[in-house]
Amino acid sequence: MDLGTIIGIVVGLVLVVVSILLSGSLVAFIDVPSILIVIGGTISATLVAYPMSAVVRSMKASMSIFFQPRIDHVGTVRELLKAADAVRKEGPLALEKMKPPSEFMGTAFQLVADGMRPEDIRHVLTIEAEAAYSRSMEVIGVMEKMAELAPAWGMIGTLIGLVIMLLNLSDPSAIGPAMAVALLTTFYGALWANFLLSPGATKLEERAGRQSEDFKLVIEGAMGMARNENPRQIQQRLMGFMPPSDRAELQAKAMAKKKA
Template identity: 25%
Template sequence: MDPATLIGILLAFGSVFAMVTMEGGHVESLLLLPPMVLVFGATLAVGLAGSTLKSTLHAFKSIPAAVKGRTVAPLDSIDQVVTLAEKARSEGLLSLEADAQETKDSFLAGALQNIADGTDGDELRLMLEDEIHSKKVSDQTASKFFRSLGGYAPTIGIIGTVVSLTHVLENLSDPSNLGPMIASAFVATLWGLLSANFLWLPLADRLAKISELELDRMTLLMEGVLAVQAGSQPLLLRERLKSMVPPHTLKAGKAGSSGGKNDTKGTAQDGRKDKLKAAA
């Protein structure tokens, strides 16, 4: 789990509350129910109005994935593909059917099953590219929804302030309450800006980033399994796949390795690589 989103949002709101406290104000003066109901309720309502019910539900179902931020390290995917390449060279492509049934990754399982079934390489590439494209469109639907909320919220906050100021102008006969009433009126604008920049837009960016990493992983697996089908040499395949990964991402994945099953496979692969170099 990557807690970056939770940490960032909590620090952002904490900074605002800290500023209010340091200036001698009261946090309770910002936690006014009427403007918060207007800003959050109306923002969600216009977001729904500009989208579809299915897209809205899909967007909110994607929030746990954004919070958890689970991604697979590129080195783990590379090790997995290289292991499959070694198995295919020693036991044949048909042996990959067992791996297709064991893996929990539906994308990889489908690719391996098609290889075992003898699907043509060009046709398999088209199938996998279509699946990657469908995943991209689905992910963009969620991130675009929250980005639209980030655009609506500040304007809705201004609407709330205008409504409150109208009420203030109706009570000019009571000067003693004008100050608190005007201050309360601007709370709606504040929550519009806070919700947009501290919640909706970060969620949209987070979903877009998680999607980018997942699409990169799927592309890596696609190129890997197609190379396995073509009979690529495992060690050369490893170097080719590593060249597809940005250096900083590759290093981060290696440094963050937890020493699990995939890491053991990688160590074994490196050992075989060293043996081959020594034999040469």
């Protein structure tokens, strides 16, 4: 579970609900036709802009902001150093006995075990990493387009409501409630775009960047193993990719392991 996402959404919803209850009724802010216009219109327009397969992938990926844990660079480096130590002692075929935490790392281990040259390992893994990043950016692009379209469809729903209201001006007492309902579509569009779609796209973009950095660690580690380098030498090079906080965490865990 991504705790930050859960906390952000819960706190945001609580603030919106409390602000409504302090000055009005929550029921007054619920209008099914307005919700259908915003959600249905946004999805329909996105299907015009992108292939259906890309939109479906984006909807599935959007759920991962709640469940996918943060990528752990320190854990990746520790796994690579463990593998490098096994290669140094037993040879590349020792990697076939290991169970890597990710498919990408498993591919890297297999390439090393197969005796592929370091330059070829870099080439193969870089192609795979770039393809994964490209797929992630396509999903992010779809979500950003939906965030752009949602407020526009909210305005379209408001215009529809205003036209209906103006056609029924014979009853002045109904103008206020009708105007309130008409404005709800704008509210829904702005809320969906700025509370879920746009922040969700930013979350996925940050995650794609971290995954890309994680792939670089795996590539460098695999090349070091293919060259039969000392695990300490591999560690020093991998630490060059890591921020100071991750370096300190890695060194602290290494010290704790030695003391144990």
